[in-house]
Amino acid sequence: MIHVEKLTKFYGDFCAVDKIDLEVSKGEITGLLGPNGAGKTTTLRMLTGYLEPTSGVIRIKGYSIDDNLLDIKKLIGYLPESAPLYHGMLVYDYLDYIGEIRGLETKKKMERIHQLADLCGLVGIMHKPIGELSKGLKQRVGLAHAMMEDPEILILDEPTSGLDPNQIVEIRDIIRSFGKEKTIILSTHILSEAEATCDRIVIIDRGRIVADGSTESLRKTHGxxxxxxxxxxxxxxxxxxxxxxxxxxxxxxxxxxxxxxxxxxxxxxxxxxxxxxxxxxxxxxxxxxxxxxxxxxxxxxxxxxxxxxxxx
Amino acid sequence: MPQVLNIFKKEIRDYFISPIGYIVICIFLLVTGWFFFATFFIFSEANLRSFFNLLPLTFALVVPAVTMRLFAEELHTGSYEMLLTLPVRLTDVIVGKFLAGAAFVTIMLVPTLAYALSVTFIGELDWGPVIGGYLGAVLLGAAFSAVGVFASSLTRNQIVACIVGMVICFTLTLFDRMVFFFPGRIVEAFTYLAASYHFENISKGIIDSRDLLYFASVIFVSLYGANLVMQTKR
CATH class of the missing domain: 3.30.70.980 (YebC, transcriptional regulation domain)
Structure with a gap:
């Protein structure tokens, strides 16, 4: 599904991601783990096409990121870190706008918005401005944003950072329920979270992959x-x-x-x-x-x- | 639906949701209204010349304030990352935002039609230059909006975007008057680069393809510049 080869990103002289190879197959929930500044966010941003790699190959479902960026963007739902949404917009208006941009027909769009409101627990806050929501609610709107077109691939950058324990469990449940038939990549620096949600864990440190495998196999080889x-x-x-x-x-x-x-x-x-x-x-x-x-x-x-x- | 239209609709709605749109319109109407009627009865001529003469300067002041948020705000809050990972092209985003800014400036001009109407009650108004003037004003507003979009793409700080936009617009407006001490040939060349010169041509009621081409080039160059700037941010 996702094929990454020798992916490298330089910010000036600083090497943020150093020749990463990664293969993610369909239906896997992969956790990208690493200390702060390890290159998780940069990697995810390159996968979504937001940043251009300095060198390396990214292929998603056979599409190359250089030639078919628009096709790739259609396949991916992405939630950036701390969900930077339009603060002035109402939740409903925002989801409506995303639906329009995602090219859903009016009827399908309305259905989808209602579905997502139930799934992400947004029913009571549809007519509130996004800027007035708490961090956890914003994160849920961000999840709804990412899942709008029922994408095949979901990329989540620290989906639970800054949430309270109840909210973390809720978000985790949403991700789990969604991850049954989808491919999900999420980044986190909370280990218990990776353990609880992911089938597979990739540990990144200073731009390199230092370990890759299921929690079981990681324990076997390193413990x-x-x-x-x-x-x-x-x-x-x-x-x-x-x-x-x-x-x-x-x-x-x-x-x-x-x-x-x-x-x-x-x-x-x-x-x-x-x-x-x-x-x-x-x-x-x-x-x-x-x-x-x-x-x-x-x-x-x-x-x-x-x-x-x-x-x- | 083409993505340009989606972006355009969202941006134009944002202008009227937030108070800043109304504030800018009010300031624009106060400035133009006061300068127009302050001298109108002294000259006792039934035309809008004093309104249109001052318009390039007012626009240089007001339009960058309209367009400053278009990219700077998104870069500041980070929502730009959300936008660019949706299935849209960068060119769609730039053109959509530019059209929204230009449309807002055009909407801002609508209430000034009241000046024209009030003149018809007092004297015989020649509508030719008025129509030419409004056409020129729309083109000028669009060109300055494009400059403003470019300025907004440079920085995540809206104030900086506004000031940079104003500096470029003022330079474009006053170009021909800044270089009067140069030899005639050079002045001529610089005059051609001045937005106010082309605006005056159109507002006389003469529609020349050279003037239209000038505004089209300013828009194209500015938007292309914005595109380059945003590309380097990847």
Whole structure:
């Protein structure tokens, strides 16, 4: 659906996007993740044709961005960061105007506006000026704007930035419900959001792609270490270290701070591909320790993200 | 529907939604009305010459204020990004915005027909120069609107856009009077570049293709310039 090859953008001497290759297939929800200034917005702007790439190839559904820009614009619904809409216009007038520009017939346009008002929860605010709306509502109008022509591709630049948790969930639901049959690319710097909404995550740092894959595969390739936290009563550190350290696959055992009286809290790190829970429990069962806590820590996307994008 | 028309409709509606349109019209009518009637009874001639003589200067002051928001506002709020990612061509946007500005200036001229009407009550008005004058005024307004669109594309600050537009329009208006100390040949060439010279020709009631071509060229060059400026922003 979307094919990007060696995409590069320079702002003067500054290289914002550096030879990015990306392939997005139909029906995928792809999250573009990266710290601020990594080149997410620039990449999205080039995909929509708003910025001209310094070099590289963009093909969308076979159309080239240099020769068929207008066809590409018809395929894409785009929501720029912080939804810069016409503040003087009423919500209804604005959607009407977008419908006109998108070339919908009057009847179809009216139907679509009503549909979108329901879908994006705009029914009560259709006759309010956009400038008077709260940030979350503006964002929803922006979503309606992007979805006006029922586009095949939806590109959203930080669709949930600056919203409160309830609004984030609402926007996420809208995106999810829409994403069943559409191709969506969204950028974000909130990891939990990417995890919750996206099928696939592309991490960008300083203009380059540093990781690409589903959340599962990212964890697999970048998160080998498994961590099990246990709390024991009637145990001392040295014996525990000796006994548990002998378990096959365990690489490291640490005390968890802060220490609690009478309670030994341990962090057991292993790099084995097998599940360690069973072996460790078997080891503990042989002793007369009392096990009061046993949790497996999943290496979070946050850790992976930080590892990949930390300053060199 | 062609996209130019969609853009045009949106822009012209914006002029009448916001108060700035009405404010500009009021200022324009106050200035032209006062200057016209202040001298009208002294000369006791039944014509609109003093109104049309002053029009290039008033337009140089007022038209850039009308057109300053066309691009500068969109660049400032960022809505330009929304607009350009819709299925429209940049040329559609520029022409649509220019036509809206020119149409607004034309609408602004409509109330001044009252001056012509009030003169017919007092004396015998020769309608030839009046019709020529209005035709010239519409062309002049369109040319200055195109200049204003160009000025507005240069910056995201509306005030800067307005001042740059005014400077270009004033220069075009006063060109022939600024260079009087040059040798005759050069003055002639500069006179041809002056908007007021061509406007005066038409407002005498003589419609010459050279004058029409002049206004068409100003419009084309300005809009082409705006196109180039917006292209480099990509």
């Amino acid at each position: 080998q270490e498994k961590i099990i936290n246990i709390s024991l009563l009637k145990a001392d550190f040295d014996t525990a270290l000796r006994k548990l350290g002998a378990v096959e696959g365990v690489t490291r055992i640490e005390n968890i701070d802060p220490p609690e009286p009478d309670k030994l809290r341990l962090k057991i790190v292993s790099d084995s591909a097998d599940d360690m829970q069973e072996k460790i429990f078997a080891c503990i069962k042989e002793t007369d320790w009392v096990l009061v806590e046993f949790t497996q820590e999943v290496k979070s996307l946050e850790n992976i993200f930080r590892e990949l994008t930390k300053e060199a």
